[in-house]
Amino acid sequence: MAQLLQGSVLQRFTAISGLVFVAAFALAVVLGVFERTICFGGLLRVKGGQWNGQPSPARMAALLSTMAFVVSFLPKVIEYPDEFKALDISQEWIFAIAGTHFTYLASKALVVLGRRV
Amino acid sequence: MSPLATVIGWSLVIIVDLLALAVLAQIFLGKIDLSLLLSEPGGGASLSRFQLLVFTFLVGFSLFWVTIYGNRLPEIPNGMLSLLGISASTYAVSKGIQMTAGDGKAVIALDRTQGLLTAGQAITLTAAVNSTSQVLWSYTPPVGSLSFSGNQATYTAPNPVAAPTTVTVTASIQGTGDSASAAIQLS
Numbered sequence: 001m002a003q004l005l006q007g008s009v010l011q012r013f014t015a016i017s018g019l020v021f022v023a024a025f026a027l028a029v030v031l032g033v034f035e036r037t038i039c040f041g042g043l044l045r046v047k048g049g050q051w052n053g054q055p056s057p058a059r060m061a062a063l064l065s066t067m068a069f070v071v072s073f074l075p076k077v078i079e080y081p082d083e084f085k086a087l088d089i090s091q092e093w094i095f096a097i098a099g100t101h102f103t104y105l106a107s108k109a110l111v112v113l114g115r116r117v
Numbered sequence: 118m119s120p121l122a123t124v125i126g127w128s129l130v131i132i133v134d135l136l137a138l139a140v141l142a143q144i145f146l147g148k149i150d151l152s153l154l155l156s157e158p159g160g161g162a163s164l165s166r167f168q169l170l171v172f173t174f175l176v177g178f179s180l181f182w183v184t185i186y187g188n189r190l191p192e193i194p195n196g197m198l199s200l201l202g203i204s205a206s207t208y209a210v211s212k213g214i215q216m217t218a219g220d221g222k223a224v225i226a227l228d229r230t231q232g233l234l235t236a237g238q239a240i241t242l243t244a245a246v247n248s249t250s251q252v253l254w255s256y257t258p259p260v261g262s263l264s265f266s267g268n269q270a271t272y273t274a275p276n277p278v279a280a281p282t283t284v285t286v287t288a289s290i291q292g293t294g295d296s297a298s299a300a301i302q303l304s
Contacts, residue, residue: 042161089196
């Protein structure tokens with residue numbers, strides 16, 4: 001009982017329960033995608049306009065930059081949790097992600113404008 | 118940390134954890150529907166939603182993980198804030214583009230989707246439409262009365278209510294298949 005009244009135990013329990021919740025929610029999403037209860041079709045295809053249904057390079061680039069960043073960042077956090085502040089995301093990664101996302105948005109806007117003109 | 122603060126902290130954590138547990142249970146039991154979590158309005162998966170979800174998981178997992186090891190809330194790196202900003206902005210701009218496009222469809226929504234009435238009571242519903250098309254009102258089963266003018270309709274329950282029932286009031290846009298409904302329970 002006395003141990004439970006220590007703030008450090010409370011903090012650790014809170015963090016662990018938060019981690020479990022995030023992991024369980026992620027698991028629910030992954031299961032939903034694999035069981036096809038969550039719609040995942042057409043993620044990399046152009047929607048609308050004259051290229052409707054065609055593979056979209058802009059979407060592919062945005063997805064690759066997102067997943068590449070996750071794959072490179074997450075192992076570092078797991079391995080060096082004490083140096084989290086030092087694991088600051090480099091400008092190169094920020095530019096890569098911002099650039100690919102901008103390209104994706106620009107291509108989406110072009111499709112919409114093309115449809116309306 | 119004082120004992121009182123720790124007790125309050127435990128109470129809050131237990132409440133939040135129970136809420137989280139309830140949400141998870143509902144998700145795994147299929148009562149919270151995640152089928153459209155990644156979908157765009159026009160169909161198909163949305164890349165902006167997907168990347169926002171992935172970055173949210175990444176940041177959430179990282180912060181909790183670091184907190185467990187450091188036993189304190191970590192200082193959030195500026196790069197991570199930039200990353201979340203880019204991610205959320207992409208989603209917001211993407212939604213803006215979709216709203217601008219409107220996908221060529223008229224969209225209708227009601228200001229309330231349910232109500233509870235007793236005998237003789239009335240409820241007013243307002244339809245929001247993104248076009249100048251005429252709104253058509255209907256209700257089923259034919260119990261009570263419905264008066265309407267433009268985007269507003271007033272449903273009045275019968276007096277007396279013969280039996281508890283649910284009346285569905287529907288607003289639809291003329292010439293399109295789009296509609297919105299409100300379930301009015303009579304008791």
